[in-house]
Amino acid sequence: MTNFIKTAINANRKAKGLEDMPAKDMLKMIREKAELLEIDRKFLSRSLNEGFSGGEKKRNEIFQMAMLEPKLAILDETDSGLDIDALRIVANGVNKLKSKDNAVIVITHYQRLLDYIVPDFVHVLYNGKIVKSGGKELAHQLEEKGYDWIKEEVEA
Amino acid sequence: MELKDKLVSSFIAFENTVDVDAAVHDVRNEAIKIFEAIGFPTKRDEAWKYTSLNRILKHDYSVFPKQENAIEYSDVKNYFIHDIDSYKIVFIDGKFSSNLSQTTHDGIDICLMSSALTKPKYQPIIENYFNKVASKDGLTSLNTAFSKEGAYIHIPKNKLVEKPIQIIHLSTGNEAALMLQPRNLIVVDENSHVQIIERHQSLTANPVLTNSVTEVFADKRAIVDYYKIQNDKEEASLIDNTCINQKRESHVSMHTFTFGGKLVRNNLNFYQNGEHMDSTLNGVTIIGDKQHVDHNTLVHHIEPNCESHQDYKGIFSDKATGVFNGKVVVDKDAQKTNAFQSNNNILLSDKATINSKPQLEIFADDVKCSHGCTIGQLDESAMFYMQSRGIPKKEAKALLMFAFCNNVLGSVKVPEVKQRITKIIANKLGVNLGFDL
Numbered sequence: 275m276t277n278f279i280k281t282a283i284n285a286n287r288k289a290k291g292l293e294d295m296p297a298k299d300m301l302k303m304i305r306e307k308a309e310l311l312e313i314d315r316k317f318l319s320r321s322l323n324e325g326f327s328g329g330e331k332k333r334n335e336i337f338q339m340a341m342l343e344p345k346l347a348i349l350d351e352t353d354s355g356l357d358i359d360a361l362r363i364v365a366n367g368v369n370k371l372k373s374k375d376n377a378v379i380v381i382t383h384y385q386r387l388l389d390y391i392v393p394d395f396v397h398v399l400y401n402g403k404i405v406k407s408g409g410k411e412l413a414h415q416l417e418e419k420g421y422d423w424i425k426e427e428v429e430a
Numbered sequence: 431m432e433l434k435d436k437l438v439s440s441f442i443a444f445e446n447t448v449d450v451d452a453a454v455h456d457v458r459n460e461a462i463k464i465f466e467a468i469g470f471p472t473k474r475d476e477a478w479k480y481t482s483l484n485r486i487l488k489h490d491y492s493v494f495p496k497q498e499n500a501i502e503y504s505d506v507k508n509y510f511i512h513d514i515d516s517y518k519i520v521f522i523d524g525k526f527s528s529n530l531s532q533t534t535h536d537g538i539d540i541c542l543m544s545s546a547l548t549k550p551k552y553q554p555i556i557e558n559y560f561n562k563v564a565s566k567d568g569l570t571s572l573n574t575a576f577s578k579e580g581a582y583i584h585i586p587k588n589k590l591v592e593k594p595i596q597i598i599h600l601s602t603g604n605e606a607a608l609m610l611q612p613r614n615l616i617v618v619d620e621n622s623h624v625q626i627i628e629r630h631q632s633l634t635a636n637p638v639l640t641n642s643v644t645e646v647f648a649d650k651r652a653i654v655d656y657y658k659i660q661n662d663k664e665e666a667s668l669i670d671n672t673c674i675n676q677k678r679e680s681h682v683s684m685h686t687f688t689f690g691g692k693l694v695r696n697n698l699n700f701y702q703n704g705e706h707m708d709s710t711l712n713g714v715t716i717i718g719d720k721q722h723v724d725h726n727t728l729v730h731h732i733e734p735n736c737e738s739h740q741d742y743k744g745i746f747s748d749k750a751t752g753v754f755n756g757k758v759v760v761d762k763d764a765q766k767t768n769a770f771q772s773n774n775n776i777l778l779s780d781k782a783t784i785n786s787k788p789q790l791e792i793f794a795d796d797v798k799c800s801h802g803c804t805i806g807q808l809d810e811s812a813m814f815y816m817q818s819r820g821i822p823k824k825e826a827k828a829l830l831m832f833a834f835c836n837n838v839l840g841s842v843k844v845p846e847v848k849q850r851i852t853k854i855i856a857n858k859l860g861v862n863l864g865f866d867l
Contacts, residue, residue, distance in 0.1 A: 278819075281829070286820040342819060 275318045275334065276304060279341050286342065307340040311367050329360030336367030349380045353387040365390030385417035398424055433487050433609075434469050437572065438462065440493050444576055454547050454577075457561050461574035468568035480753040480785045481724040486667045486693050489637045491609035493576075495523035499602040501633075503530055509631045510596060514846040516627075517595040519581045523602055524610045526579065530598075539584040540595055543613055546582040555584055559617050563645050563675040563701065570671045570697075573643040577613040580642075583626070587619035587649070594625040594844055599642075601666075603634025614644040616654070623653040625844055632666040637692075644672040648680040650704065655683050657847050661690040661854055664719075671697045678704030678733075685842060686713040687851050688723050689858050699728040700738065708737040712838045714851075715744040715752060716831070716858055718778075724753035731764040740771040743835050746782035756801070757789040764794050771801040776808060776834060828861040 284294045295303075308315055313333055320326070326334065332352070339347055352364055368378055368391050380391060388410070396412040397404045398421070405428050406412065416424075431439075441462050448455065470487060471478040499522050510518070517540045520530040526542050533541045539552075546552040547560075564570050581597045601608055618624055632638045648654050660668060668691055676682055688694050700709045715723050729738040744752045754773045775784045788801040808830050816826035832839075832855065842848040856862065 281825070282816075282819040282821050285822055285825060289820070289822075338819060 275320060275322055275337075278322045279304070279338060282338070282342060303341065307337060310370055311337055311340060311363075313337055328355050329357065329363065332356060332360050332364050333367075336364055336371075340367065340371055343376070345376050347376070347378045349378060351381055351383070353382055353384060361387060362390060385413055388413050400425065400428055433489075433491060434465075436491075437493060437576075438466050441575060443494070444578075448578060449548060452548070454556065454560065458575050458577065461571040461577075464566060464571035465568055465575055468571070471568060477726060477755070480751075480755075481693070481695055481722065483693070486637070486639055489607040489639070491607045491637070491639055492605040493609050495525065495605060495608060497604065498525060499523055499604055500529065501527070501600065501602065506530070506598075506600060506631070506633070509598060509600070509629060511594075511627060511844075511846050511850055514594065514844070516593045518598065519583075519595065520598045520600065521579065521612065522600050523604070523608065524579060524599075524612065527600075538586065538589055538591060539582065541582050543580040543582045543615060544578055546615065547578070552582070552584075555615075555617055559645065559647055560615060561645070563647065563673040564643055565671065565673060565697070565699065569641055569669055570643050573611045573613055573641050573671065576611050577643070580613040580615070580644075581628075582614070583616040583618075583624070585618045585622040585624050587621055589619075589622045591622070591624040594627055594847075597626065597628040599630045599640065601630075601632045601638045603632060603636040603638075605636065607637040608639075610638065610640045610642075612640070612642045614642070616644065616646045618646075618648050618652040618654050620649045621651040622649075625655045625657075627657045627659065627844070627847060629659045630662055630666070630668055632663045635663060635665050638662075638666040640666070640668045640670075642668065642670050644670070646672065646674040646682070648674065648676045648682050650677045650679050652677070652680045652682075654681075655843050656685070657842065657844070658684070658686045658696075659847075659851070659854075660686065660688040660694055660696075663690060664692055666691050667693040669695045669697070673699045673701070674709070675701050675703060676707050676709065678706055680704070680707045681710075682707075683710035683712070683841070683843075685838070686711075686725070687854070688713065688715040689717065689854055691721065691723075693722045693724075695724045695726065697726050699730070701730050702732055702736045702738070705733045705735045708739070710841070711738070711740040711742075712841055713742040713744075714835045714838050714855075715742070715746075716835075716855060717745075717750040717752070718747040719750060720748070721750045722752070723750075724755070726753075726755045728757045728759070729769065731758070731760040731767045731769060733761075733763060734765045734767070736764065737768040738770070740773075741838055742773045743838055744773070744775040744784060745778065745831055745834065746775065746784055747778035749779070749781045751782070752784040754784070754786045754803070755789070756787075757791070758799060758801070760790075760792045760794050760797055760799065762793040765796045767794060767797040767799065769797070769799040773801075773803045774834070775803075775805045776831070777805060778808070824859075825861050828856070828859040831855075831859060 393410050396408050398406040406424050470483055473482050518532045520527045599612055630640050686696055711727055742754055746752050756771050758769045760767050773786050786803045788803055790799055813826050
């Protein structure tokens with residue numbers, strides 16, 4: 275894991291014309307982020323995605339997000355196949371990492387995740403187009419009424 | 431003149447350079463007759479079905495180098511594993527270079543074939559071992575007919591040779607085209623351990639053809655780890671014939687790393703003459719352009735309770751072609767044999783080809799024999815995973831390829847060899863990996 279993160283971070287730095295991150299700084303960053311996300315450091319010496327359970331893989335992804343500090347992160351159906359604990363881990367990570375300098379697009383079919391990650395904007399896609407946008411209340415509306423009313427609105 | 435005729439007629443000139451009254455010359459005489467009769471193999475021979483020697487046999491090779499050529503160590507340092515203390519047996523255009531070598535007679539013999547074939551003190555070993563396990567096919571016989579120089583290693587019993595032995599065959603390119611035929615003999619007595627690293631290296635773009643024969647004898651409980659680094663220049667071709675005779679409870683491993691050269695053919699034969707031993711044959715091949723590599727292996731299980739493991743990984747790009755022909759023979763008495771053979775290949779382009787032919791001939795009924803062969807491409811979703819984390823395409827590809835070769839690399843016991851191979855692979859893939867594998 276740590277080798278993979280190191281490779282990715284340095285590849286990013288190289289693309290920006292920066293030097294490799296010094297090992298000392300790398301270790302410090304790893305320690306900090308692992309603590310922030312409550313990740314056991316023993317995980318980090320295992321091979322990428324080898325022998326990890328679904329929840330452990332999610333923890334890894336969020337850890338990668340924390341280390342790579344992307345400007346834009348896309349979480350595509352990140353809640354599929356997760357139990358409630360794993361869900362909380364993902365949400366916890368996203369919440370701790372969000373700032374005014376970055377953005378996260380969360381793609382999901384279920385309201386449940388949005389109880390933990392409270393969205394600033396909600397967009398509904400239909401046939402590849404954004405057909406409805408709103409704030410977090412739109413998500414509640416969808417949970418109550420389903421998607422049919424939007425389809426009807428669009429077709430009208 | 432065709433190469434075969436040239437070689438046969440040069441035998442007489444060759445005889446002027448050796449002692450024709452020595453016992454070993456009878457062996458040479460018989461061998462030249464065999465070569466005269468059989469000649470070079472063609473695609474009509476089943477064992478050479480996918481490998482044609484035509485394009486490399488057409489050069490006008492010089493079969494005896496004309497001058498002594500000296501080389502400075504600093505010019506060739508990079509071809510050695512130089513960060514480790516080792517014995518070295520170095521040949522330049524087929525002639526021994528004492529300048530670049532480090533031989534010894536201190537309790538163990540790490541020296542030259544030319545001495546071994548002529549000096550009386552080596553007589554007993556030569557009589558008992560020389561040409562006793564080598565094949566009788568055309569190419570091996572050709573080498574036997576002209577056998578004069580190469581590496582001679584004899585480790586008496588109960589010796590743990592602490593420093594590995596590097597055997598390096600350099601060619602200077604002073605001849606427009608050169609043919610070399612080194613002959614190596616390695617005898618490891620009871621309970622001794624030795625590690626050997628061998629490499630052929632041409633220094634220019636002139637064509638070189640090496641037809642090499644290596645005989646290895648591992649006595650009971652001996653441990654031999656042999657590493658072949660085949661990373662020669664574009665116009666250098668190698669036919670490596672290695673035969674290994676193992677006695678009971680011995681462990682012999684052969685790692686073949688093939689990255690360079692125009693045409694490389696490895697004939698590797700293990701004969702298990704005893705019980706409770708194991709043989710390991712591992713290989714990594716990474717080639718491109720129009721390179722051709724052919725691995726032809728044989729493991730012959732003769733007695734019960736033995737193991738063999740074969741793991742060959744191949745990565746082929748551009749118009750490269752590869753062949754894997756792995757044969758395992760299990761005799762009727764070889765019960766409780768465990769033989770595993772695996773050949774995995776990745777094709778990186780539409781025009782790359784691999785022909786993989788596992789062969790099992792099993793005559794015993796209480797055995798475990800498996801063979802697996804796969805041919806595929808790189809995992810697109812793994813590529814995407816890495817690229818979406820910011821790792822560029824070339825590096826992502828390289829990481830996947832290293833992962834593919836990982837278990838063969840992992841079984842290399844000399845760390846400096848493993849590091850060197852890793853570097854060669856990284857160079858070949860055009861990447862700079864920031865971590866140790």
